[in-house]
Amino acid sequence: KTIDREEICGQSLSCALSLDVFLEDPLKLYQVTVEILDVNDNAPSFPKTQFRLEISELSIPGTRFPLESAHDLDVGTNSVQTYELLPNDYFILDVQMRGGKVKSPVLVLQRSLDRETESSNRLTLTAKDGGVPVRLGTAQVTIVVNDANDNAPAFPQAVYRVSLLESVAAGTQVIILDATDLDSGVNGEINYSFGSHTSATVRELFSVNSKTGEISVKGKLDYEENDAFEINIQATDGGPHAMSGHCDVLVNIIDVNDNPPEVILTSLSLTISEDAPVETVVALFTAADKDSGTNGQVQCHISNKLPFKLDSTLKNYYGILVHRPLDRENTAKYDITVTCTDLGNPPLTSEKTIRVEVSDINDNAPHFRQSLFTANVMENNEIGASIFFLPAFDADIGMNARLKY
DSSP states (O other): OOOOHHHHHOSSOOOOEEEEEEEEEEEEEEEEEEEEEEEEEOOOOOOOSSEEEEEEETTOOEEEOOOOOOOOOOGGSSSSSEEEEOOSEEEEEEEEETTTTTEEEEEEESSSSOOOTTTEEEEEEEEESSSSOOOOEEEEEEEEEEOOOOOOOOOSEEEEEEETTTOOOOEEOOOOOOOOOOSSSGOEEEEEOTTTTOOOOHHHEEEEEETTTTEEOSSOTTTTOOOOEEEEEEEEEOOOOOOEEEEEEEEEEEOOOOOOOOOEEEEOEEETTTTOOOOOOOEEEEOSSOGGGGGGGGEEEETTSSEEEEEEEEEEEEEEEEEEEOOOTTEEEEEEEEEEEEESSSSSEEEEEEEEEEOOOOOOOEEESSSOOOOOOOOOOOOTTOOOOOOOESOGGGGGGOOOO
8 A cells, every 4th residue: 555654744844653473382472663764756836826915016125925824744855845936026025034944935025016117016926836846836926016195196287278258158068187106095086176376267167077077167258357367286195195286277268248338428518609610629539348358449420410520539539629600599418319330240339429519699680570560649748658669689598688768
């Protein structure tokens, strides 16, 4: 029968069988000890052929990671004598000894790990015995590099430029930002928010979705109040020691023709003498439009049926001048309607009415309705009795129309 030392003695260094041998003639007893010598009939083996070892990417070079030892049923030099690790970029193998015996293999980190560059490594660990021939046992060690929050979120661009019409409605999308974080899990989860130095005006007019990075219009834009905005956006990861990245969104507001011209009187004379010469200035006004470009260019006019005209010597400044002789007796007052229109599309118009009173001069002589009057008078009339009423008229007014006979 085949002898199996490992079955009989396990891993005991000495293995002997004691036998009592009897001889019958002559009767004699012999004690026989049979020593069973080990032969290298077992290869080293690991508890598992596949190991998984998780290591933080922040582990520093020199950090040691004990591995499970191999087991060999043989003893002595036929048992596990050493371990070997196939060459790799990150680890070397250290074999710990105790009392001259192999204790266990230990991985030693040689250089820093970076999960974002290489998230795992596959190592081959070999256990060797000292028999002849040498027997081997192998196991695969998968190194999983655990993420550490060592990367800040980053935007593809530091500055984004966007143009918006000032007339866009609330809820209009401005831009969707997409920051990335090389870390994984919560370390790579990104939340978007306004940067700490974002102005109150920006916060009132715009909103940012913390999850999607979408910036939207929240309030009413007005080119005339602000024609540009700088929005600082912060992307923050969810790691235990949160890291942030920033970008700026420059929003240029495009003017639309939403403001009509504004007519403002700067100087006026409500009364002008009817003998005022042509080119006399009656009133001054400005016509301004808060819009820009052609939307803010203004043209003004008055009715050409009036004895007045407009004159513009400076941009947006107009004068109302006497254009034809005035005659108070013909027209005593004028309501001059100034119409100003911008060049936008569609154009917007404003009107302003100015009342001008024409003052009188003594340019009319008194006159009778007729040059000859006939009156009948009773004889024997009383002294002081009324004989005839003889009216005269003057087209002027006031003192210019008071008559003496």
